[in-house]
Amino acid sequence: MKAKLVHDQVSRGTANPAHENHDVISHAPFRSPKNHSNGSVILSAHQIYKAYQAGSQQVPVLTGVSLQVRQGQFTTIVGQSGSGKSTLLHLLGTLDRPDKGEIVMNKQRIDNLPARQRDRIRNQDIGLIFQFYHLLPELNVLENTLVPYMIHYGVWNYLLQRRRLHDRAKELLEQVGLSHRLTHRPNQLSGGERQRTAIARALITQPKLLLADEPTGNLDARSGNEVLELLRQLSEHQALTVIMVTHDERIAQQSDQIIRLRDGKVVASTAEAA
Amino acid sequence: MFKLLLTWRYLKTRFIALASIISVTLGVATLIVVNSVMSGFSNEMTSKLHGILSDVELVASGMGEIDRVDEKVEQIKSLLQDDLEAVTTVVRVPAMLNFLVHGQPRYHQIMLIGIDDQTFGDVTDFRPYLTNHFHRNGDVFRLMELGYDKELPDAGWPYRREKFRHDAYIRQELESMLQDRAKGLPPIAQNQLPVPHSPSATTDSNQEPLVNIAKLPPLPTQKPVLPTLSSDVPAGAGSEYLSDCGPSLNPSESNTWNPAPVDALAAYRERVLVAPFDPITEQRVGIIIGIGIGRLRAHDPTTGTSQNMYFIRPGDDIELTIPSAGNQPRPLLENCTVVDFYSSKMHDYDSAFAFMPLSHLQKMRGMIDPATGGATVSAIQIKLKPEANLNSARDRLRAAFPMMQYPLMVQTWRDQQAPLLSAVEMEITILNILLFMIIAVAGFGILATFFMIVVEKTKDIGILKSLGAPSSGVMSIFLGYGLSLGIVGAGAGTLIGVMFVVYINEIAALISMISGREVFDPSIYFFSSIPTLLDPMMVVAVAGGAMLIAILSSVLPALRAARLAPVEALRYE
Numbered sequence: 140m141k142a143k144l145v146h147d148q149v150s151r152g153t154a155n156p157a158h159e160n161h162d163v164i165s166h167a168p169f170r171s172p173k174n175h176s177n178g179s180v181i182l183s184a185h186q187i188y189k190a191y192q193a194g195s196q197q198v199p200v201l202t203g204v205s206l207q208v209r210q211g212q213f214t215t216i217v218g219q220s221g222s223g224k225s226t227l228l229h230l231l232g233t234l235d236r237p238d239k240g241e242i243v244m245n246k247q248r249i250d251n252l253p254a255r256q257r258d259r260i261r262n263q264d265i266g267l268i269f270q271f272y273h274l275l276p277e278l279n280v281l282e283n284t285l286v287p288y289m290i291h292y293g294v295w296n297y298l299l300q301r302r303r304l305h306d307r308a309k310e311l312l313e314q315v316g317l318s319h320r321l322t323h324r325p326n327q328l329s330g331g332e333r334q335r336t337a338i339a340r341a342l343i344t345q346p347k348l349l350l351a352d353e354p355t356g357n358l359d360a361r362s363g364n365e366v367l368e369l370l371r372q373l374s375e376h377q378a379l380t381v382i383m384v385t386h387d388e389r390i391a392q393q394s395d396q397i398i399r400l401r402d403g404k405v406v407a408s409t410a411e412a413a
Numbered sequence: 414m415f416k417l418l419l420t421w422r423y424l425k426t427r428f429i430a431l432a433s434i435i436s437v438t439l440g441v442a443t444l445i446v447v448n449s450v451m452s453g454f455s456n457e458m459t460s461k462l463h464g465i466l467s468d469v470e471l472v473a474s475g476m477g478e479i480d481r482v483d484e485k486v487e488q489i490k491s492l493l494q495d496d497l498e499a500v501t502t503v504v505r506v507p508a509m510l511n512f513l514v515h516g517q518p519r520y521h522q523i524m525l526i527g528i529d530d531q532t533f534g535d536v537t538d539f540r541p542y543l544t545n546h547f548h549r550n551g552d553v554f555r556l557m558e559l560g561y562d563k564e565l566p567d568a569g570w571p572y573r574r575e576k577f578r579h580d581a582y583i584r585q586e587l588e589s590m591l592q593d594r595a596k597g598l599p600p601i602a603q604n605q606l607p608v609p610h611s612p613s614a615t616t617d618s619n620q621e622p623l624v625n626i627a628k629l630p631p632l633p634t635q636k637p638v639l640p641t642l643s644s645d646v647p648a649g650a651g652s653e654y655l656s657d658c659g660p661s662l663n664p665s666e667s668n669t670w671n672p673a674p675v676d677a678l679a680a681y682r683e684r685v686l687v688a689p690f691d692p693i694t695e696q697r698v699g700i701i702i703g704i705g706i707g708r709l710r711a712h713d714p715t716t717g718t719s720q721n722m723y724f725i726r727p728g729d730d731i732e733l734t735i736p737s738a739g740n741q742p743r744p745l746l747e748n749c750t751v752v753d754f755y756s757s758k759m760h761d762y763d764s765a766f767a768f769m770p771l772s773h774l775q776k777m778r779g780m781i782d783p784a785t786g787g788a789t790v791s792a793i794q795i796k797l798k799p800e801a802n803l804n805s806a807r808d809r810l811r812a813a814f815p816m817m818q819y820p821l822m823v824q825t826w827r828d829q830q831a832p833l834l835s836a837v838e839m840e841i842t843i844l845n846i847l848l849f850m851i852i853a854v855a856g857f858g859i860l861a862t863f864f865m866i867v868v869e870k871t872k873d874i875g876i877l878k879s880l881g882a883p884s885s886g887v888m889s890i891f892l893g894y895g896l897s898l899g900i901v902g903a904g905a906g907t908l909i910g911v912m913f914v915v916y917i918n919e920i921a922a923l924i925s926m927i928s929g930r931e932v933f934d935p936s937i938y939f940f941s942s943i944p945t946l947l948d949p950m951m952v953v954a955v956a957g958g959a960m961l962i963a964i965l966s967s968v969l970p971a972l973r974a975a976r977l978a979p980v981e982a983l984r985y986e
């Protein structure tokens with residue numbers, strides 16, 4: 140049911156990406172903020188502290204960050220370079236643990252879970268997208284997309300469901316406009332195509348939460364717009380919650396909630412204002 | 414699932430994987446070959462050593478002899494009972510062989526062993542090493558008509574008959590010439606003398622009559638004696654002839670043409686008449702000599718090939734000088750007929766041993782007590798049943814023949830060959846240490862390679878972890894990688910190593926053919942071909958060890974990969 144929904148809506152959006160995206164995104168806001176204040180809180184952070192050890196010195200990066208993200212919200216994190224945006228995103232995505240504070244996801248505290256459970260959450264419930272795509276160079280587009288499934292299922296289970304999983308991956312790749320690139324290696328793809336592969340990979344296990352760290356940072360305007368349009372449609376037409384780090388104030392303005400970081404603290408959150 | 418796929422992809426796309434596999438392959442193959450050849454050599458050598466020696470030996474301490482032999486043999490039999498396979502007695506005495514090569518006297522120092530040909534073959538591997546196959550089961554001290562090695566076409570009775578007929582003919586020619594001279598004819602120039610031709614190109618002992626012409630005692634004028642004279646002078650026994658004729662025949666006399674004193678002539682005539690010995694139909698006492706004594710192996714460095722030259726053949730007579738028994742040994746001379754060669758392919762033995770009948774040697778050396786008729790021996794040799802314990806048998810014998818009471822030493826073949834065996838053992842130990850170090854080098858090579866791969870794959874590890882791959886899964890990628898390298902490398906290495914060992918002699922021959930130089934020269938080594946011993950346990954251990962090393966050396970990098978924090982890995986650009 141859910142997959143079908145994504146399919147319909149995403150493919151509508153990308154049916155004519157070259158024309159539509161260019162026009163829409165360069166001249167009109169890519170989305171308008173919505174009020175999700177009555178939606179349930181899917182992810183929240185309470186007084187997070189994180190410091191890095193640089194030699195003998197402690198470098199505090201986050202000093203008491205709290206935030207709330209509601210179901211279906213499109214949240215952006217902005218701040219100067221080095222303000223700890225990526226660090227915060229990694230903590231939210233269970234890639235790292237905070238020194239202090241709590242992260243709660245679906246009413247369950249996740250920052251202190253054992254490694255195996257955090258691995259599972261990352262595999263099933265959270266999709267991650269990075270500025271540098273982070274695809275596996277030895278695998279082609281289709282295989283890269285299937286990696287989360289390969290991790291999830293054992294050899295036997297995977298082979299048993301091979302057809303179904305491959306069909307799902309192909310469907311998803313078609314939605315992101317890559318059905319003609321299935322057997323290409325990452326180094327044979329353009330930046331935009333790589334990022335779209337990464338998005339397909341992040342979505343293949345149908346996570347509730349998508350974390351994106353400057354997904355357009357390495358792309359030219361047009362490819363960047365394609366990627367943003369994709370994310371917009373995903374959040375708009377599906378119950379997908381997106382948290383995106385960006386440097387682009389214009390994009391941030393159109394999101395449902397903006398979290399501004401400075402000196403390790405949230406200086407402003409526009410969530411309730413909207 | 415991702416583990417399998419990634420392991421496979423990493424293997425497929427990394428050149429470094431191939432390099433690791435090759436290093437494991439080479440290591441395994443080398444180890445198998447070296448181990449097989451080493452254990453082949455030592456096994457062959459010890460079994461040869463063991464075969465030639467008896468299991469246990471009772472030897473007279475010092476140069477003394479063992480008396481009351483029968484009594485002792487009975488005692489041994491009742492002591493060892495079921496452990497005993499066979500027992501024999503031997504006399505060992507250093508001796509000298511003299512024979513002529515190209516007319517020049519040649520002396521060869523040997524160890525003469527008097528053996529009881531009934532029992533000696535049961536105690537040691539003696540008969541299989543004889544070249545005449547009739548001797549392998551029969552009277553070993555008889556010269557045979559047939560049955561000699563194909564490499565020796567001129568051997569045995571046919572050779573002896575031809576040789577001595579030829580000598581007899583020459584002697585007759587000489588006699589008639591000398592008679593002519595005695596009648597006042599002009600002296601013959603040296604080059605007009607009949608030149609004997611050799612029955613075989615490599616045997617030159619029958620040129621000897623030429624040299625000895627001048628040394629011959631003047632011929633008596635009486636006709637009847639003459640025919641026997643010619644037939645009685647055996648080739649290669651000129652010196653014996655001299656010694657028989659007493660001190661009156663010194664070289665200066667014989668060079669000038671002076672009639673010999675009458676008593677020498679009389680002694681000579683008496684010998685001829687009393688003991689008419691016909692070398693064409695009779696043999697002297699048989700002797701078996703090591704093949705290295707009668708053969709010269711000429712190695713041609715330019716062609717890299719070896720050729721055998723024989724200066725003694727079965728059928729020739731040689732002279733033996735041995736010390737008599739007793740406190741003041743005198744040299745004894747004895748003429749013997751070479752009846753066969755002893756060819757154990759152990760150079761040390763083949764060039765030093767000669768065998769003759771025990772009873773004859775005892776008689777000659779005066780080892781028989783005239784009062785009792787009992788003879789002494791140098792050693793009592795014992796062969797045990799295969800399942801018997803060597804050392805316990807030795808200890809029981811030592812207890813039965815205490816050193817205080819009997820001037821006897823009881824030794825096993827291992828005791829006797831202890832210096833050589835321990836040298837071989839030490840060699841193997843040192844070699845194993847060196848090989849182990851080679852393996853360690855290969856292991857560290859794999860370790861370094863894997864670390865490189867992990868460092869190279871740091872980002873991928875981060876990606877996998879960010880997608881929820883557990884640490885154990887990431888670790889098993891690299892462990893699987895190491896295991897695959899180990900399996901493929903060890904498998905290929907085992908195959909190559911075993912093939913090499915199986916075809917080692919063919920490979921050596923091929924290399925000889927290509928390089929034109931003998932890789933394995935049997936005259937240098939103990940063996941006729943490169944001995945190998947392929948122990949399945951060793952092969953399994955080597956292959957398993959290599960796999961273990963491949964896995965062990967991938968454990969550290971794999972652990973590192975597993976511990977890698979995903980954030981750190983992703984930061985890695």
Ligand SMILES: Nc1ncnc2c1ncn2[C@@H]1O[C@H](COP(=O)(O)OP(=O)(O)OP(=O)(O)O)[C@@H](O)[C@H]1O
Pocket residue numbers: 191192193198200218219220221222223224225226227
């Ligand atoms: N492993 C680390 N060791 C030491 N310091 C670190 C480490 N990781 C991050 N930092 C520091 O933490 C701070 C925040 O880094 P972070 O990557 O979160 O910044 P950012 O806001 O994402 O910057 P950018 O916009 O450039 O991506 C930086 O000052 C950085 O130097």
Ligand SMILES: [Mg+2]
Pocket residue numbers: 224225226352
């Ligand atoms: Mg960043």
